[in-house]
Amino acid sequence: MRIGELSDRTGTSRRLLRYYEEQGLIFAQRCENGYRTYDDRLVDRVLQIRGLLDAGLPTRIIKQILPCLQTPSIVFDEATPEMLAVLEDELDRMTRRIDCLTRNRDAVTAYLGAVRADA
Incomplete structure (x- = not known):
């Protein structure tokens, strides 16, 4: 292509x-x-x-x-100590981001549930 x-x-x-x-x-x-x-x-x-x-x-x-x-x-x-450190840092950052996204998803879900219950 x-x-x-x-x-x-x-x-x-x-x-x-x-x-x-x-x-x-x-x-x-x-x-x-x-x-x-x-x-x-x-x-x-x-x-x-x-x-x-x-x-x-x-x-x-x-x-x-x-x-x-x-x-x-x-x-x-061929993993270098620098590469492993970068990956560990990125893994920690991704985990924090996933946690934040999960909390936000749960908040939006709760909000939609409340709005739909009132409708």
Whole structure:
């Protein structure tokens, strides 16, 4: 597929897709005319990258852990102390964010229940 289709299917701008390619997160093949073509499997990979970025992970860490996320059992021989510290910090931050989102969801649920009961 071409970059426009990948962009449409993932909701990711073409500019960001090119950035992901520059960072080594995704790879394209080049046609004779110079156009990029992408494998269909990259749709899931781009969505995974976006999720990890939304969670606050930097692209340099995402690049290191992406190969681990493609297999059922994670084996990573090149983990540096810095990478592990970043991941632990991000895990703590995600947990706090999930807790906050859960509290907000519960508050909205309670509010909707109260409003519907009055209606």
